[in-house]
Each structure stands twice: as C-alpha cells, then as structure tokens.
Amino acid sequence: MTESRDRLALLIVISGLPGTGKTTVGEAVARHSRAVWLSVDDIEDALLGVGLPSDRTTGVAAYEAVAAAAAENLRLGHVVIVDAVNDSEPARDTWRRAAETASAALVFVLLTPPPEQEHRLRLHERTRHLSHQPEPPWEHVQERARTYERWRDPPVSIDSGQPLSAVVAEVAAIARSATGDP
DSSP: OOOOHHHOEEEEEEEETTTSSHHHHHHHHHHHOOEEEEEHHHHHHHHHTTTSSSSSSHHHHHHHHHHHHHHHHTTTTEEEEEEEESHHHHHHHHHHHHHTTTEEEEEEEEEOOOOHHHHHHHHHHHOOOSSSOOOOHHHHHHHHHHHHHOOOSSEEEEESOOOHHHHHEEEEEHHHHHHHHO
C-alpha cells in the first residue's frame, strides 16, 4: 500500500436507533467529503424486493453485503461511510472484520437519540425511499433501545438532538482528523 492510500483508507460506521439521523448525516458527510456512502437499509430493501423474507437472515445478509462493498472500497483507499443500527456486538464485528480485511482505520460513531418528543416527530415525519420496509412504530424503536447492547469499545457519541449542521460538522471533523486531511 502507498502512504497516501494508508492515510485515506477509513471506515466510519454511523450507528444508532431508527430516527437518529444516520442516513441524513452519512449522506451529507459523504457528499461534502466525496466519500463512499453505503446504507444497510438500502441493501436490505433490495433483498426484500426480490422476495427474500423480512427476517434476521436477510438483515444479516444486508450487513454482510454492505461490509463486502465497504472492504473493496477501502482497499481502493477510499473513505467509506456506512449507516446501520448496529445494536449488537456481532453486527459491529462485521465492520471490524471489513476494516481489518482492508487494513483500514475504523471509527464507530453513535448518534444518541434526541428528546423523546423530537425523536417521535422525526420518525413520524421522515420520508425514506425504501419500497419494502415500513417505518418502525415508536414501540419498536423503544424495544430496540431496551435491547441495544453495550459497546465493547466505546464509540464516539454525538447528540443527534443538536442542529443537523453541527452533527454533520462533528462527523466530517472525524473523517478529516483520521485521514489527515485539512
């Protein structure tokens, strides 16, 4: 690997509950930094669209497909931004393996939920381009919060209740500092 390639190979995994802004932040940072952006939800939606069942196996397949695409882009020296709930250590290990396979740096970012009223409003008002996945009901989000596993290695936590521009700026700063870009 060349020195510049080592400097650029970075995987940023934006994690958090549904409605915390993972996709919005990931897209914005990728657009600004010209990074590769991959969403587990997009891949899972495509898998559901070809008739796979909405179950754990399909969810795991989506994580693995995104991890494979991430690893290939990391090998090319790109900054890769992934958004996924990542509510368990096995899910997080998917990204650890992808980064290790590509000899890339890895940063987990956890978007912590805004206050309940704002969080509910975000879920209610958001529009996603997914055809085969309905919006999760509030009760589902609360259950995910209750079962969200502790992190083995603490992530960079960012309050998603801040203005979007502040959250995007924090994640973009992580990308710049980890890659050595100004």
